[in-house]
Ligand code: SF4
Ligand code: SF4
């Protein structure tokens with residue numbers, strides 16, 4: 001199983017074989033679209049949106065998109081059109097020391113031009129404090145904004161996201177002790193077989209809320225919907241961040257909040 005199948009992450013090995021990624025020499029010579037599209041799915045808005053016909057999918061529609069970088073002008077129309085948020089425009093020559101990356105952004109609030117943000121890589125690991133130099137919205141982009149960051153030149157093929165603020169700090173000594181603790185294989189979520197080590201690793205990798213840990217590890221997504229493991233996850237997070245349990249926002253609960261017999265929902269008596 002590769003990193004895409006396991007974690008939804010593109011690693012160097014996968015990136016090397018994607019036909020939508022221009023060569024290093026093209027990337028160093030002009031602004032160009034980078035199509036990080038690695039899954040054969042029936043999808044082609046990128047091909048339809050390019051005014052230069054620089055993207056080719058053809059038939060069948062499940063082909064991976066191929067970029068003809070000679071035709072690409074770096075206009076970013078395809079960045080807004082891609083429903084998978086898989087396209088970026090990079091420019092390695094914005095200044096002598098900096099480049100730019102234009103990213104699709106679908107969260108609110110939007111950053112503003114001139115704002116400092118924290119650029120991160122594909123795994124969400126913070127890389128550098130950088131400036132937002134352009135924010136583009138348009139009716140034709142639907143609700144996808146295009147955000148352009150000025151970044152160190154050497155990071156144009158690494159920066160693929162950003163945080164508006166610094167991710168909250170963790171208690172480093174606690175994290176170090178926990179990572180080294182051999183007892184960490186204790187199972188916290190029995191339904192999904194998630195261990196304490198999995199949770200500590202998720203926090204180490206940037207998760208700072210119970211919901212984020214849930215998405216990263218599937219903790220709390222089992223049959224009991226977190227009723228058994230939820231408080232333990234909150235406690236681990238509180239300890240890792242050096243905050244009180246009351247300050248940890250609980251995970252989103254799905255109904256029913258309490259387990260109830262099906263008969264209560266399915267009774268056919270009229271008065272019920
Ligand atoms: S950046 Fe513009 S020209 Fe280049 S592939 Fe995308 S839509 Fe086409
Ligand atoms: S629109 Fe995006 S997800 Fe769809 S084929 Fe093109 S690059 Fe891939």
Ligand code: FES
Pocket residue numbers: 188189190191192219220221222223224225226227228229230
């Ligand atoms: S123990 Fe975690 S979802 Fe049930």
